[in-house]
Amino acid sequence: MRVSTFKRGLKLSTRKHATEGKPVEAVPLPGQVVIPINQHFGAPNTCLVQPGDRVVRGQKIAEGAAPGPMTVPVHASITGIVKKTEMRMQSNNTEGLCVVIEAETPVSAESQAVTGTEILLMPPLDYKTCGREEALQRVRDAGLTGMGGAGFPSHVKLNPPPGKVIDTIIADGAECEPYLTTDEAAMTEKPHLLVLGLAIVMKISGVKHAIIGMEDNKARLIPMLEREIRLAEIDGEVNIGLCKTRYPQGGEKMLITALTGREVPSGGLPMDVRCIVQNVGSLIAIAEAFSLGKPLIDRDLTVSGGACRTPKNIRAPIGTLLTDLPPRFMDIDRENLKKILFGGPMMGTAVPGLEIPIQKNTSGIILMTAGETTAYAEGPCIRCCRCIRNCPCRLSPVIMNNSLEEGNLDYAVKAGLMDCIECGSCSYMCPARIKLVQRFRVGKQRLRIKQAGGA
Numbered sequence: 075m076r077v078s079t080f081k082r083g084l085k086l087s088t089r090k091h092a093t094e095g096k097p098v099e100a101v102p103l104p105g106q107v108v109i110p111i112n113q114h115f116g117a118p119n120t121c122l123v124q125p126g127d128r129v130v131r132g133q134k135i136a137e138g139a140a141p142g143p144m145t146v147p148v149h150a151s152i153t154g155i156v157k158k159t160e161m162r163m164q165s166n167n168t169e170g171l172c173v174v175i176e177a178e179t180p181v182s183a184e185s186q187a188v189t190g191t192e193i194l195l196m197p198p199l200d201y202k203t204c205g206r207e208e209a210l211q212r213v214r215d216a217g218l219t220g221m222g223g224a225g226f227p228s229h230v231k232l233n234p235p236p237g238k239v240i241d242t243i244i245a246d247g248a249e250c251e252p253y254l255t256t257d258e259a260a261m262t263e264k265p266h267l268l269v270l271g272l273a274i275v276m277k278i279s280g281v282k283h284a285i286i287g288m289e290d291n292k293a294r295l296i297p298m299l300e301r302e303i304r305l306a307e308i309d310g311e312v313n314i315g316l317c318k319t320r321y322p323q324g325g326e327k328m329l330i331t332a333l334t335g336r337e338v339p340s341g342g343l344p345m346d347v348r349c350i351v352q353n354v355g356s357l358i359a360i361a362e363a364f365s366l367g368k369p370l371i372d373r374d375l376t377v378s379g380g381a382c383r384t385p386k387n388i389r390a391p392i393g394t395l396l397t398d399l400p401p402r403f404m405d406i407d408r409e410n411l412k413k414i415l416f417g418g419p420m421m422g423t424a425v426p427g428l429e430i431p432i433q434k435n436t437s438g439i440i441l442m443t444a445g446e447t448t449a450y451a452e453g454p455c456i457r458c459c460r461c462i463r464n465c466p467c468r469l470s471p472v473i474m475n476n477s478l479e480e481g482n483l484d485y486a487v488k489a490g491l492m493d494c495i496e497c498g499s500c501s502y503m504c505p506a507r508i509k510l511v512q513r514f515r516v517g518k519q520r521l522r523i524k525q526a527g528g529a
Contacts, residue, residue: 077290079318080328083466084499086321086420088291089252092378092385098259100389101403103131103152106176107393108431110164111136114219115226116144123173127156131391132194132369134217135173146227147217151371151391153192154178165416165430166423172431175393196367201274209278209364216363217370217434222246222324222353225435228360231352232278234345242334243275243284244344247354248317248324250289251418254438256374257354259387261288261295264358265302267365271357273308274364279350282310286354287329289319321420322497326351328466340493375436377404380443381411396428396439406441413447415440420498450507461500461510467493471500471510478517483524491517 111119119136129135129150138145154177162172199212210229218228234240245268249257261268272284286299296314303312315333317323327338329351336347344351352360355374362368373392378385383405390399396414406428415422416430417437432439461471469490477486491514500510 075293075296075314075316077316077318078332079320079323080331080466082464082468082499083323083328084321084464084502085319086252088319089378090255090258090291092382093253093255093376093387094258095262096255096259096386098256098263098374098387098389099403101391101394101399103177103391104394104398106154106157106174106395106398107151107391108162108395109135109148109151109173109175109393110162110170110431110433111148111173112170113148113225113392113434114144114146115224116146116230119145119148121159121171121173123156123159125156125158128178129154129156129175130192130194132371134369143230143233144227146214146219146229147369149217149369149371150175151393152177163426163430165425165433165436167425172393196363196369198367199364201277201364206278209274212363213278213360215369216359218356218359218363219370219434220353221355221359221373221435222437228352228356231350232275234279234350238345239348240279240281240345240350241283241348242350243272243279243281244315244326244329244333244349244351245272245284245286245354245357246324246326246329246351247286247288247292248329249292250319250321250324251420251422251437252321253378253440254376254418255378256376256387256437258292258295260355260358260374261292261299265295265299266306267358267361268354269299269302269306269308269312270365271352271359271361272312273306274360275350275352275357276308276310281350284310284312285315285333286312287315287317287333289323290316291319322466322495322499325466325495325497327495340490370434373432373434373436375432376438377441378438379415379441380446381407381441383407390432392432392434394432396430396432404439404441407443410443411441412444413442415442419446420502421496452508453506455506455508458505460503460505464499464503466497466499467495469493471514474517475508475510475513478513483517483521486517487521491521494518 120139136148161169214229220226473489
């Protein structure tokens with residue numbers, strides 16, 4: 075099979091050995107959850123519950139005030155009583171309104187598991203016979219967002235505006251971030267649901283061609299996936315595209331280029347080159363929303379890092395605090411713990427402590443030692459151009475950074491600021507240890523404030 079890739083990027087140590095090939099283990103329902111009401115990219119939600127209300131696992135607890143195209147509801151992940159709604163720190167290091175739910179049944183001291191299993195499901199929906207609008211509504215009602223990290227509403231991605239013709243669906247199974255292995259585990263354990271999710275998305279979008287993209291370090295999964303494709307009733311063709319293990323191969327722009335040869339234009343989206351990209355976890359969640367009527371209330375993630383004594387892949391209810399994960403699922407070497415990351419080490423976010431809830435877009439918890447993370451003092455730029463040579467988007471990070479330092483936001487934008495995918499390749503390669511990605515994130519925020527009419 076031909077192995078494709080994109081230009082530039084990095085060859086990184088994958089550091090996946092600790093969890094590679096391990097099954098996904100289900101975490102018992104915790105005694106409480108802290109669920110942020112806004113876990114998507116788009117308009118904010120309004121809380122639907124009050125302190126004292128009883129909620130059931132799967133019940134909607136937050137939704138857009140006036141349901142629009144960019145809102146996604148949030149559901150309770152345990153059955154219990156709403157204790158309070160309050161501002162809490164989230165995994166993006168900002169405070170947001172959260173619903174605190176306490177389980178109404180006792181928690182076993184031995185298993186730390188809630189005994190009740192009551193769950194509110196939607197009626198199963200046959201994607202072959204339902205209408206397109208009904209199918210899109212099901213995707214939205216299930217609270218589905220991109221599970222690769224960005225949290226973009228899935229029903230919006232599957233409904234491009236008039237004039238945007240789509241001819242290819244890409245299932246993103248590259249999982250290029252070091253440490254993370256949940257996508258691989260999901261493809262290993264639920265290939266039938268992955269293919270079903272692809273069939274549903276193809277039916278909704280009217281597309282007859284799909285590609286399951288993965289890096290060549292997962293080539294062993296090909297026979298299993300090909301068997302499921304042969305057994306499935308799909309109105310169209312599904313192929314497997316193998317890519318080189320190279321960072322950031324899992325970025326949708328890089329994956330599109332590697333698998334189709336098309337290049338997303340500056341300021342553009344995948345639909346501008348006739349593609350829709352969905353993470354494999356998102357496709358599996360779509361399949362469960364149709365076949366089981368299950369909303370997005372659980373999340374598969376990798377727990378790993380040098381300060382984790384029990385590296386593994388787990389499935390936890392959304393809203394579970396890291397402090398409430400039983401030791402057999404996340405045993406922390408606190409003496410050597412130096413950094414906690416939500417996500418992978420290249421694009422993840424460092425958080426100040428363990429009182430942070432797992433969210434829809436939490437792909438991993440990496441507990442790092444001093445040997446895995448080192449804080450360097452920044453030096454002066456020596457104009458070596460390594461950042462340019464390794465940027466997968468073919469931008470000029472040095473020019474963008476200089477423009478931001480000079481306060482010239484407009485020139486930074488001309489140099490490609492808004493095309494930066496924040497992959498971290500430039501920061502990783504910079505011999506002066508300049509924190510380029512962090513500066514670009516701040517620059518983007520300044521631009522948004524400026525566009526909104528702020529100072």
